[in-house]
Amino acid sequence: MGRPSRNDGAGAGPDLRDGILDHAELVFAEAGFAGANLREIAARAGVNQGLIRYYFGSKADLFDECFRRRGGVLAGHRHVNLDRLLEMSDAPSVEDIVYAYLKPQWDMKYSSPNGAAFVAMQARLHAEPEEHALRLRREVYDASVKRYIATLALVLPQIPKDIISVRMAFLVGAYLFMLNDLGRIGDLTEGHLTSFGKDEMLDQLVRFLSAGLRAPL
Amino acid sequence: MGRPSRNDGAGAGPDLRDGILDHAELVFAEAGFAGANLREIAARAGVNQGLIRYYFGSKADLFDECFRRRGGVLAGHRHVNLDRLLEMSDAPSVEDIVYAYLKPQWDMKYSSPNGAAFVAMQARLHAEPEEHALRLRREVYDASVKRYIATLALVLPQIPKDIISVRMAFLVGAYLFMLNDLGRIGDLTEGHLTSFGKDEMLDQLVRFLSAGLRAPL
């Protein structure tokens, strides 16, 4: 039915399809959906522009696939982390839960330029008001976010679930922004940022958000 | 030198220049910089496309002016609020400071469709990695943010200024996201959002962020 299937065999083969996704990820991150153009993606990936259409159809479809690919992995990691946490204890600390949620994307960002690009893509997607962007976000993330909300509600029985949901949204905003914006944070600290290691930054975020989640009514 | 000056007289006059800015604001909010197009802005504003060029030069210049217009007002309100707070007491509460920072934009959002559009524009701008976007943000907001950081440092002497700066960045992320994303928050609460009034939402945010700012090391 017209889908390539080179991967199941032995030989390497460049697998141009994945190459397209990789480069699309970079371009979308730099320019956003509207600002990206297929010719550049094709050129950077070293393929003909028509190939993008062959594999993905439209520009929008390419974007979606791009987003789903890593987004799915991310959501998966979050699920696994939460599973692990709940295995070890019935009532993990708020810090542990927040950390379990944040760490996968943190790692992704620093694992490769493409991981960082995905963070940027995601931050941009979250600023887009179009229905389509919303749908995509829901599709990829809603399930795992809701599970985290439920778990937080469990360990914070004094806080109504409504409020935990809202606070979870604050959390997402803070962490996406931070992850995508470390350069700007450097501005605000007037250069003192160097004293911060990357991991310490994540710890800071976890501490901040956990305190917020716990805040009494 | 080629700048119109209709305002100093008495007569009303539609002042097309401002109309362009108003409609540009809406279009930029919906589509982002790259996705916006001048023909649509001109059409919505009911003017010829050439007039945009006449008044603003390039699309980028139009965007900048659009952003500076309201951004300047916003930064001004924040300064005034902080002045007032410091007049009333040497050591205002963290909540008061956070509220003073957030309230102007909150009000702007609900004052008019254009106010809401500006929030969206701003959220998008904060997700753009281009140097130009960064410059604009710095130009419009840095001074007031730094003042708030200094004040927070004053009332939170137990927290090093570096850390306050970083937490302030978390704050900005959370509030921009929330303000631009109330619809999505509705998703997460599974419809229970109706029980929340708008003002209560702002209170929730203030409480969350204040707790985060205060979090012990």
Add this chain to the structure above:
DNA sequence: CTTGTAATTATTCATATGAATAAATAACCT
């Protein structure tokens, strides 16, 4: 009123861009 300048519109230009089509090449099966 007429002349100079500011404001506004109509039109054109050049190019970028997503999509489409057709042709060519490679892989696979029998």
Add this chain to the structure above:
DNA sequence: AGGTTATTTATTCATATGAATAATTACAAG
């Protein structure tokens, strides 16, 4: 080998778009 399907490229299409230029109108001063 021969035929069929999958992959890849070259080329074309249609249109969107920012910018530029020229033409027109409004308006103020003398």
